[in-house]
Amino acid sequence: MLEPHWFRWVRRVGLTFLTVFAMVPVYVMVTSALKPLPDVQDGFRWWPSRVTFQPFVDIWDTVPLADYFVNSLIVSTAATVCSVTIAVFAAYTISRHSFRGRRVFSVTVLSTQMFPGILFLLPLFLLFVNIGNATGVELYGSRLGLIVTYLTFSLPFAIWMLVGYFDSIPRDLDEAALVDGNGPIGALLRVVVPAASPGIVAVAVYAFMTAWGEVLFASVMTDESTRTLAVGLQGYSTQNNVYWNQVMAASLVVSVPVVAGFLFLQRYLVAGLTAGAVK
Amino acid sequence: MASTTIPEAPAENGTPGPGRARRARPRGRPKLSRAALPYILLAPAILLELLVHIIPMIVGIVMSFLKLTQFHIRHWTSAPGAGFDNYRLAVDFDGPIGRQLLDSFWVTVMFTVLVVGISWFLGMAGAILMQGAFRGRGILRALFLVPYALPVYTGVITFGFMFQRDTGLVNHVLVDQLHLMSDRPFWLIGGNSFWAMVVTAVWRTWPFAFLCLMAALQNIPRDVYEAAALDGAGVWQQIRRITLPMAAPVNRVVVLVLFLWTFNDFNTPYVLFGKSAPEEADLISIHIYQNSFVTWNFGTGSAMSVLLLLFLMAVTAVYLAFVRRKEKSDA
Numbered sequence: 359m360l361e362p363h364w365f366r367w368v369r370r371v372g373l374t375f376l377t378v379f380a381m382v383p384v385y386v387m388v389t390s391a392l393k394p395l396p397d398v399q400d401g402f403r404w405w406p407s408r409v410t411f412q413p414f415v416d417i418w419d420t421v422p423l424a425d426y427f428v429n430s431l432i433v434s435t436a437a438t439v440c441s442v443t444i445a446v447f448a449a450y451t452i453s454r455h456s457f458r459g460r461r462v463f464s465v466t467v468l469s470t471q472m473f474p475g476i477l478f479l480l481p482l483f484l485l486f487v488n489i490g491n492a493t494g495v496e497l498y499g500s501r502l503g504l505i506v507t508y509l510t511f512s513l514p515f516a517i518w519m520l521v522g523y524f525d526s527i528p529r530d531l532d533e534a535a536l537v538d539g540n541g542p543i544g545a546l547l548r549v550v551v552p553a554a555s556p557g558i559v560a561v562a563v564y565a566f567m568t569a570w571g572e573v574l575f576a577s578v579m580t581d582e583s584t585r586t587l588a589v590g591l592q593g594y595s596t597q598n599n600v601y602w603n604q605v606m607a608a609s610l611v612v613s614v615p616v617v618a619g620f621l622f623l624q625r626y627l628v629a630g631l632t633a634g635a636v637k
Numbered sequence: 638m639a640s641t642t643i644p645e646a647p648a649e650n651g652t653p654g655p656g657r658a659r660r661a662r663p664r665g666r667p668k669l670s671r672a673a674l675p676y677i678l679l680a681p682a683i684l685l686e687l688l689v690h691i692i693p694m695i696v697g698i699v700m701s702f703l704k705l706t707q708f709h710i711r712h713w714t715s716a717p718g719a720g721f722d723n724y725r726l727a728v729d730f731d732g733p734i735g736r737q738l739l740d741s742f743w744v745t746v747m748f749t750v751l752v753v754g755i756s757w758f759l760g761m762a763g764a765i766l767m768q769g770a771f772r773g774r775g776i777l778r779a780l781f782l783v784p785y786a787l788p789v790y791t792g793v794i795t796f797g798f799m800f801q802r803d804t805g806l807v808n809h810v811l812v813d814q815l816h817l818m819s820d821r822p823f824w825l826i827g828g829n830s831f832w833a834m835v836v837t838a839v840w841r842t843w844p845f846a847f848l849c850l851m852a853a854l855q856n857i858p859r860d861v862y863e864a865a866a867l868d869g870a871g872v873w874q875q876i877r878r879i880t881l882p883m884a885a886p887v888n889r890v891v892v893l894v895l896f897l898w899t900f901n902d903f904n905t906p907y908v909l910f911g912k913s914a915p916e917e918a919d920l921i922s923i924h925i926y927q928n929s930f931v932t933w934n935f936g937t938g939s940a941m942s943v944l945l946l947l948f949l950m951a952v953t954a955v956y957l958a959f960v961r962r963k964e965k966s967d968a
Contacts, residue, residue, distance in 0.1 A: 386795055
């Protein structure tokens, strides 16, 4: 856009507003995590009266945060790996093969995105309980159940985005690999996957964030031993005395890995969205 | 190819192109395995979608026709049938359950309109203002995306802290610093809770709109603007005649996705208010959750979920039909 001088002022004002709006909660999170308890209990103040790192020590004792952390890490990592692997095969098939039911599959998978989570929460809960009773495979209350659930949450978007990516890779590449004596799987793994790696990274980031941040199913499908951070963090604020400095410290500790990963890899996600949505 | 709605996207290469014809050449492999390969590769995705989405949805529909309370939950298949009783209960707006459901529905509609509208506006404004090269652009973009990157619950918990009556930032600024009010208002109970929830939801929703729209605006060639400027179009004209129309395909997808996410939003009220939200902020998801898990009335809860799904499907269908017609008339 070619802009006159006054537009620069509009830009400054507009972007300042958006920055303040986006950053105030982050500022509150960071400064409150560094405050001693009286500072957060006796009314809000912009600056800590003195900076302390004690909340970052205490958070691990007030609730079993380390256990929640490990649970979230296991669940999110496993869900991401499975989701990306399955999505790569499915997207490759949709991109490169014509088969009966192709359109039905695409439409069905994408429309699951619009189902309200609450609709299949109850049935899934019952289904998992019944599968457990019938086969002995504990899905309810176990990490496995959460992994299976979460990976299907990111699957539709992952497939959709990867189809866009695979479509942009010339077919001549897999043709060449096939001529070189690879099977279709070999062509996929040796040629298509490396060429689509930015898209795959973006999808992995998305899948991890989805699993790491999910609250609804985590609140019903976990028990004390499998509780994830999404539910566990509320342990600080449901007690009579709310240690807000610890809540903020724990939030910060929980957020830093995902936010850092996201910001580091965001240009892949932007590129992936561009390939998928802006064709 | 300028316009794509979500369900159409993967189907676009369904038309046989030259590459497809070449690939169809037999390669000396048995015919059966070539025909079966797509299904084998898709099998994991299909099985998991069936397990987590499709079968539970069917079960949910079945459950909505059962008298399913805590007495039958262990052996839910043997629960007595209820016919349309659950639905009758849910849409009987004179009875307490139907009345509350209707209230919750209107709260959700208001919430969705406000959150989607404001988030779209902020996202679009941000995307437009971020066009062109200036110093600090990359850093700003990263900052704007932080609310989206933060795990939902940490962002919402922080807002919960900011909205505390006695120790929160909001009252500190409004009452102590700006002296706009004499009494410290409550933000997490009563009528104010709705606005607290809207602000929180907008905060974590607008970066997604921003991300998509910025990607869309980057694809608009610079010379289009240059030509328009030569013809005497001002900034506002350029936004109206070039930016908005050329971003329209992405807009359509973004608005639909934002609508579905916001209408189904469970996380914001759940983390902000706990298991029972105040009446004024009782979004439909949390309402159904409470009806099902707190009062153990799974049959009625399922009927409400099915009604919610039907509503969302109807809105989506109307929206897509509207978009198609508009695309045709534009073309």
